[in-house]
Amino acid sequence: MSGVSIGTRLRGARDFVGLTIEEVSARIGISLERLLEIETGEAERAVDDLELRRLAAAYEVSSAYFTDPMDDLTAGALVVIGRLDGELSESDREEALRFAGLLRYAVDV
Numbered sequence: 001m002s003g004v005s006i007g008t009r010l011r012g013a014r015d016f017v018g019l020t021i022e023e024v025s026a027r028i029g030i031s032l033e034r035l036l037e038i039e040t041g042e043a044e045r046a047v048d049d050l051e052l053r054r055l056a057a058a059y060e061v062s063s064a065y066f067t068d069p070m071d072d073l074t075a076g077a078l079v080v081i082g083r084l085d086g087e088l089s090e091s092d093r094e095e096a097l098r099f100a101g102l103l104r105y106a107v108d109v
Contacts, residue, residue, distance in 0.1 A: 005041055008041075009042045009065065010038060010066060013059040013102060014058075016059075017058075018040060021039070024055070028055065049063075060103060061105040061106055090104045
């Protein structure tokens, strides 16, 4: 998952927690247009720290989930996914890796 954009991670985290982009916009006070720009990678300016902290809080993860490289997922997560390899489609395997990454950065609420 290395090289995955912040927008892709944000969209995946939002999907995982089951929120619409409109709900996130209303909840954290960032315009819908700005969130769409960020998620699609079309933002003219980078995501600032305050925006990232608000998004991380909404998705119950640390902001590091959106910025840290994903190359170093725990060996345990990869072993579990490897054991299921024959039972998972490629998209399921990718989703499991995204989920493992999300769990790694989950925060206690």
